[in-house]
Amino acid sequence: xxxxxxxxxxxxxxxxxxxxxxxxxxxxxxxxxxxxxxxxxxxxxxxxxxxxxxxxxxxxxxxxxxxxxxxxxxxxxxxxxxxxxxxxxxxxxxxxxxxxxxxxxxxxxxxxxxxxxxxxxxxxxxxxxxxxxxxxxxxxxxxxxxxxxxxxxxxxxxxxxxxxxxxxxxxxxxxxxxxxxxxxxxxxxxxxxxxxxxxxxxxxxxxxxxxxxxxxxxxxxxxxxxxxxxxxxxxxx
Amino acid sequence: xxxxxxxxxxxxxxxxxxxxxxxxxxxxxxxxxxxxxxxxxxxxxxxxxxxxxxxxxxxxxxxxxxxxxxxxxxxxxxxxxxxxxxxxxxxxxxxxxxxxxxxxxxxxxxxxxxxxxxxxxxxxxxxxxxxxxxxxxxxxxxxxxxxxxxxxxxxxxxxxxxxxxxxxxxxxxxxxxxxxxxxxxxxxxxxxxxxxxxxxxxxxxxxxxxxxxxxxxxxxxxxxxxxxxxxxxxxxxxxxxxx
Amino acid sequence: xxxxxxxxxxxxxxxxxxxxxxxxxxxxxxxxxxxxxxxxxxxxxxxxxxxxxxxxxxxxxxxxxxxxxxxxxxxxxxxxxxxxxxxxxxxxxxxxxxxxxxxxxxxxxxxxxxxxxxxxxxxxxxxxxxxxxxxxxxxxxxxxxxxxxxxxxxxxxxxxxxxxxxxxxxxxxxxxxxxxxxxxxxxxxxxxxxxxxxxxxxxxxxxxxxxxxxxxxxxxxxxxxxxxxxxxxxxxxxxxxxxxxxxxxxxxxxxxxxxxxxxxxxxxxxxxxxxxxxxxxxxxxxxxxxxxxx
Numbered sequence: 001x002x003x004x005x006x007x008x009x010x011x012x013x014x015x016x017x018x019x020x021x022x023x024x025x026x027x028x029x030x031x032x033x034x035x036x037x038x039x040x041x042x043x044x045x046x047x048x049x050x051x052x053x054x055x056x057x058x059x060x061x062x063x064x065x066x067x068x069x070x071x072x073x074x075x076x077x078x079x080x081x082x083x084x085x086x087x088x089x090x091x092x093x094x095x096x097x098x099x100x101x102x103x104x105x106x107x108x109x110x111x112x113x114x115x116x117x118x119x120x121x122x123x124x125x126x127x128x129x130x131x132x133x134x135x136x137x138x139x140x141x142x143x144x145x146x147x148x149x150x151x152x153x154x155x156x157x158x159x160x161x162x163x164x165x166x167x168x169x170x171x172x173x174x175x176x177x178x179x180x181x182x183x184x185x186x187x188x189x190x191x192x193x194x195x196x197x198x199x200x201x202x203x204x205x206x207x208x209x210x211x212x213x214x215x216x217x218x219x220x221x222x223x224x225x226x227x228x229x230x231x232x233x234x235x236x237x
Numbered sequence: 238x239x240x241x242x243x244x245x246x247x248x249x250x251x252x253x254x255x256x257x258x259x260x261x262x263x264x265x266x267x268x269x270x271x272x273x274x275x276x277x278x279x280x281x282x283x284x285x286x287x288x289x290x291x292x293x294x295x296x297x298x299x300x301x302x303x304x305x306x307x308x309x310x311x312x313x314x315x316x317x318x319x320x321x322x323x324x325x326x327x328x329x330x331x332x333x334x335x336x337x338x339x340x341x342x343x344x345x346x347x348x349x350x351x352x353x354x355x356x357x358x359x360x361x362x363x364x365x366x367x368x369x370x371x372x373x374x375x376x377x378x379x380x381x382x383x384x385x386x387x388x389x390x391x392x393x394x395x396x397x398x399x400x401x402x403x404x405x406x407x408x409x410x411x412x413x414x415x416x417x418x419x420x421x422x423x424x425x426x427x428x429x430x431x432x433x434x435x436x437x438x439x440x441x442x443x444x445x446x447x448x449x450x451x452x453x454x455x456x457x458x459x460x461x462x463x464x465x466x467x468x469x470x471x472x473x474x475x476x477x478x479x480x
Numbered sequence: 481x482x483x484x485x486x487x488x489x490x491x492x493x494x495x496x497x498x499x500x501x502x503x504x505x506x507x508x509x510x511x512x513x514x515x516x517x518x519x520x521x522x523x524x525x526x527x528x529x530x531x532x533x534x535x536x537x538x539x540x541x542x543x544x545x546x547x548x549x550x551x552x553x554x555x556x557x558x559x560x561x562x563x564x565x566x567x568x569x570x571x572x573x574x575x576x577x578x579x580x581x582x583x584x585x586x587x588x589x590x591x592x593x594x595x596x597x598x599x600x601x602x603x604x605x606x607x608x609x610x611x612x613x614x615x616x617x618x619x620x621x622x623x624x625x626x627x628x629x630x631x632x633x634x635x636x637x638x639x640x641x642x643x644x645x646x647x648x649x650x651x652x653x654x655x656x657x658x659x660x661x662x663x664x665x666x667x668x669x670x671x672x673x674x675x676x677x678x679x680x681x682x683x684x685x686x687x688x689x690x691x692x693x694x695x696x697x698x699x700x701x702x703x704x705x706x707x708x709x710x711x712x713x714x715x716x717x718x719x720x721x722x723x724x725x726x727x728x729x730x731x732x733x734x735x736x737x738x739x740x741x742x743x744x745x746x747x748x749x750x751x752x753x754x755x756x757x758x759x760x761x762x763x764x765x766x767x768x769x770x771x772x773x774x
Contacts, residue, residue, distance in 0.1 A: 177564050
C-alpha cells in the first residue's frame with residue numbers, strides 16, 4: 001500500500017503554487033478576451049461579401065482547428081519569439097515566454113471562438129439584419145449594435161464551456177519554460193519525490209475549479225436548441 | 238540568416254535511420270494511439286451515454302459522476318496520473334509488473350487508456366443528448382408498439398441517435414488525433430515528440446516543424462474524409478441530418 | 481610624473497569595450513536586461529534549492545559574468561532575469577534570443593559549436609551509470625536489453641542511441657525531461673539504470689533517502705568539457721566571458737568555489753559530495769582554455 005505523505009504541501013511550496021495559479025489565470029483571461037475579439041472579427045469576415053477576406057478567415061480557422069495545441073505552443077516558443085518581439089514592438093523587458101504563450105493561446109482559441117460566434121450569429125433571426133439594413137444601417141454597424149449582442153446572449157453557455165476547456169488547456173504550457181499551476185506542482189513533486197501526492201492534489205484543484213464553473217455554465221440556462229445543434233458541432237475538446 | 242536545408246529529412250540520424258524515418262515512426266504511433274483510443278472511447282462512451290438516460294437513478298448518477306470527473310480534469314493531468322500515479326497505487330506485484338514493461342508499451346498503454354477514457358466522457362455526453370433529443374416521441378411510440386426498453390434502444394433510439402450525433406462525433410474523431418500530442422509529455426515518441434527530436438538533432442527547426450504540421454493537417458483531412466464516408470453510408474433520407 | 485603614470489595605468493586598465501558594442505553586449509546595453517537560463521535539477525551545477533531559488537557552481541560563474549558586465553559596461557542597474565530551461569530547449573532558446581547566457585552543465589561539443597558558441601571550460605566530467613545494486617549491472621556492456629533512463633537533449637542521450645546502433649544492442653531508452661525525472665524513473669523501478677554526468681549522478685545519489693541501495697558503476701564512456709553557452713559569432717561577448725572565467729581560475733577563486741560546492745555541505749539537505757579537484761581540473765585552472773573533447 002502506498003504511503004501517502006502530503007506534508008510537502010505548505011511552507012515554501014504554497015507561494016510557488018500560487019504563482020503558478022496566477023500564470024494559469026493570466027493565460028486563461030487573456031486568451032479568453034483576445035480570443036473572443038479575434039474570433040468575432042473572423043466570424044464577421046467569413047460572412048463578408050469580399051471573397052478574399054472570407055476565404056482567408058476560413059483558412060485561418062481551419063488551420064488552427066486542424067493542429068494540436070501542443071504544436072502551436074512549440075511553434076511560438078521555439079521558433080517565433082524574436083519575430084513576435086519585433087512584430088508587436090514589445091520592449092524586451094516583457095517576458096518573452098509569457099508573450100509567446102499569450103499570443104499562441106489567443107490565436108488558437110480565436111479559431112474555436114469564431115465557430116461559436118458564427119453559430120451564435122446564425123441563431124439570430126435573419127429578419128433582424130434585414131430590418132437594420134432596411135433602416136439604412138451599414139452591415140458592420142448592424143452587426144455591432146443589433147446582431148452581436150443577441151448572438152452573445154444565445155451563445156453564452158458555449159463560450160463559458162470553451163473557457164473551461166481553455167482553463168484546462170493552460171496546463172500544456174508545460175512545453176515551454178513557463179511554469180503554470182500544473183508545472184509548479186509537477187516540479188515540486190518530482191524534486192521532492194512526492195509526485196503521486198502532488199499530481200493528485202493538482203487534479204483535485206483543477207476538478208474543483210472546472211466543475212464549479214461548469215455548474216455555472218449550466219445555470220446560465222439551457223441554450224436554445226437551434227444554437228446547441230449548430231454550436232455543438234463547433235465545440236472542441 | 239536562416240539556412241534552409243530540406244534535404245535534412247533524407248540525412249542519416251547517426252543511429253541507422255533517416256530523419257524522415259523518425260517522422261514516420263512518430264506518425265505511426267500517433268495514428269495507432271488515436272485509433273485505439275477512439276475504439277475504446279466509442280464503446281465506453283456509448284455505454285455510459287446510454288446509462289445516463291435509463292430510468293434507474295443510481296446508474297444515472299454513477300454515469301454522471303464518471304463524465305464529470307473525466308471532463309473537469311485537464312487531459313494532461315489525467316495522463317500524468319495514469320502514467321505516474323496508477324502504478325504506484327496498484328498492489329505491488331501488479332504495479333511492478335507494469336513498471337517493468339517495455340517503456341514504449343507503458344507510455345502507449347497509459348496514453349491510449351487515458352485518451353480513450355477522456356474521449357469516452359465527451360462521447361457519452363453526445364450520445365446522451367442524441368438520445369434525449371428523441372425523448373418523447375420515438376421512445377413512447379416504440380414502447381407502445383410492445384418493444385421492451387432494451388429493444389426500443391437497440392432498434393429505434395440508438396440508430397437514430399447515432400445519425401443525429403454523427404457531426405459532433407466526426408469532430409470528436411479528429412480531436413482524438415490532436416489530443417494524442419499530449420502523449421509526448423510522458424515521453425512517447427509520437428509525431429509531436431519526433432518534431433522536437435528533429436529540432437534537437439538537426440539545427441533546422443523550421444523544416445522540422447513545417448513537416449510535422451503538414452503531417453497533422455494531412456491526418457486531419459484523412460480523418461475528415463473517413464467520417465464523411467461514414468456519414469454518406471449511413472444517411473437516412475428525409476431524416477434530420479440528411480443533406 | 482605620478483599622476484600621468486596613474487592616468488596611463490587607468491587608461492590601459494579600461495578594457496577595449498570603449499569601442500562599439502555588438503552582439504549580445506549591444507542587446508544587453510540597449511535593453512538594460514540580461515537573461516540567463518538555469519536548470520532545475522542539475523546538481524551541483526545549477527539547480528533549485530529547498531526554497532525554490534537557483535543555486536550552484538555554474539550558476540555562480542554566471543552571476544560573476546553578470547557582475548563583470550555591469551562593471552565593464554558601466555551599468556550598475558542592469559536587470560537580471562533567470563528562466564528555467566532544460567536540455568532539449570536550451571539551444572533553441574539561445575538561438576532565438578530568449579536567453580543570452582547559459583552556465584549550467586552543458587557540454588562543449590563540435591556538433592553544438594555549429595549552432596552556438598562556448599566559453600572557456602568551467603569543469604570536466606565523465607558519464608557513467610547509476611543503478612540499484614541488485615540490478616546486476618556492473619560493466620557498461622551489461623545495459624544490453626535493459627531500460628536506461630537518460631535526459632533528453634543531452635550528449636548522453638545522443639551517445640546512447642549511437643551506442644545501441646553501432647554495437648547492434650537492444651536498448652530501451654527512456655528519455656526524460658530533466659535529471660530529476662531520470663532519477664525518479666530509476667527509483668520507481670521503471671528504468672534499470674540512469675546514464676548521465678558523474679557529478680549529477682553523485683549529487684542525486686547523495687540526496688537520496690535510500691542511497692545505500694545504489695551504486696555508480698560502469699566504465700566512464702565519455703569525457704566532457706562543461707562550459708558556458710552563448711550565441712555564435714559574438715567574439716566580443718565571448719572575450720568578456722572568457723576573461724572572467726580565466727581570471728577566476730588563475731586567481732584561485734574558482735578553486736574556492738569548487739570546494740564550496742563539492743567538498744562542503746550544499747543545499748537543500750546539506751549533503752557533502754566529497755569529490756576533490758582532479759589533476760585535470762587543477763591543470764585547467766592553471767591554463768584556462770576552451771578546448772572540447774570532440
